[in-house]
Amino acid sequence: MSKLTRFLGYERVLVSEAERVVALYEGKVLGIYGAGVHRMPNFRGTLVIERHNLAEPRFRSTYEKALIDRLPDVAARHLTVVKAGEREVVLIERESDLLVALAPNARLVLWTDAGPWTIRRFDLAASLKIEPLLARRLALSGRIAAVQTATVPDGKIGLLMVDGVYRETLGPGFHAFWASDAAIEVRQVDLKPQVLDVNGQELLTRDRVTIRVNVTAGYRIVDPIKATIGVKDAGDMLYRALQLAFRETLGGQTLDHILETKAGLKPEAVAALGAEMAAVGVELGAVSLKDVILPGEMRDILNQVVTAEKQAEANVIRRREETNATRSLLNTAKVMAENPVMLRLKELEALETIASKVDRLTIHNGVSGLMNDIVQLRDT
Known part of the structure; x- marks a missing residue:
């Protein structure tokens, strides 16, 4: 046969x-x-x-076009043709097993009998975001090229920028996006309170003394869109605003006043600075003057002034104590002059003191004579 x-x-x-x-x-x-x-x-x-x-579920043949053109009914019965749109990603699955992720404008021909096939289409014009679970499935299946990921930590938020244009705000957590011809960027913005230091700022006081000051200010971003898109750098803007504010405020004060008060900005200046930063989404906190640094020559002069002042104070205290001691002696003399018994007690105390400091004491004329002579001396 x-x-x-x-x-x-x-x-x-x-x-x-x-x-x-x-x-x-x-x-x-x-x-x-x-x-x-x-x-x-x-x-x-x-x-x-x-x-x-x-x-091999993909249909790869040199005669693909001829087959589809000449025998469309046969091709439709045996082949499944999948075409992704210009702004579309297509996922092809078989019994929950992810086969391929078609990029925009990509095309794939599958054997229908190798299925059944599940086809899911995602419109990139509507949203670029991918569910986290699906993104992890794509990563595990080796389709990581179709996915772009970003992780936003606690205390921060992410601004999704597509081709340089803001799309939406992302909260903390894992985020995934379809990789396409669009440039995707996630700008992370810290919402926690922060501290900005302005160190070594030079300025000229009203009495023409050049000093350097260290300034600190607390701030917090309350409107991430304004703080990120409205200005180039909100932190740099605050830095320069602090420089100008302290230059204007301290430049109108004398060195002695600055050293004495160390008050920093006036309330109205702080209010104006706060309003300026609020316009760009930044909440201003405490503003203070940390240090005042003097030039070497001026520091030596001030040290000499302080030394002279302390010496003068020490001299005043010394004179006061001497006066008090003299006044005490005078009061003691008056008491003794008015009370002979008190004088006699003092004489005996003096004698006791002398006797305690010598090894041998010779008394002529007897103790009675000594006491009589002392009394006679006192009477004279």
Whole structure:
């Protein structure tokens, strides 16, 4: 039978369940054949058989276009053609197994019998965001090229910029986006209270002394869009505003006043600075003057002034104590003059003190004579 078939110009082609066959006769597509035995013309050996294993679900054939153009019904019965739009990403799955993610304008032809296929389309014009679970599935399946990810930590928010244009605000957490021809950027903005230091700011006081000051200010971003898109750098803007405010305020004060008060900005200046920063989404906190640094020569002069002042104070205290001591002696003398018994006690105390400091004491004329002489001296 096989020889007769070949003699008549035909050939039997066996196709298994796990494959499909594309047949051409005399250079023309005959069709697609499934499992079974098929009798095909093969006059003068012009039959061409192209076998495809369904384990490879993609249909790759040189005759794809000819097959779809000449036999559209056959192609529609055996092939699934998937085409992504200009602003569209297409996910193709088989029984929850992710096969491929088609980028915009991409095209793929699948064997229908290798399915069933689930096709999910995502409009990039509507949203570039991907659900976190789906993004992780794409990453695990090796389709990471189709995904762009960003993580926003606690205390911050993210501003989604697409082609340099603000799209939406992202909260803390994991975020994923479809990779496309659009430039995607997530700008992270810190919402926690922050401190800005302005160190070594030089200025000239009203009495023409050059000093350097260190300034500190607290602030917090309350409107991320204004603070990020409205200005180039909100922190740099606050830095320069603090420089100007302190230059204007301290420049109108004398050095002695600055050193004495160390008050920093006036309330009205702080209010004006706060209003200026509020316009760009920044809430101003406490503003204070930390340090005043003097030039070397001025520091030496002030040290000399302080030394002279302290010496003068010490002299005043010394004179006061001397006066108090003299006044005490005078009061003691008056008491003794008015009370002979008190004078005699003092004499005995003096004698006791002298006796305690010598090893031997010789008394002439007896103790009675000594006491009488002392009394006689006192009477004289």
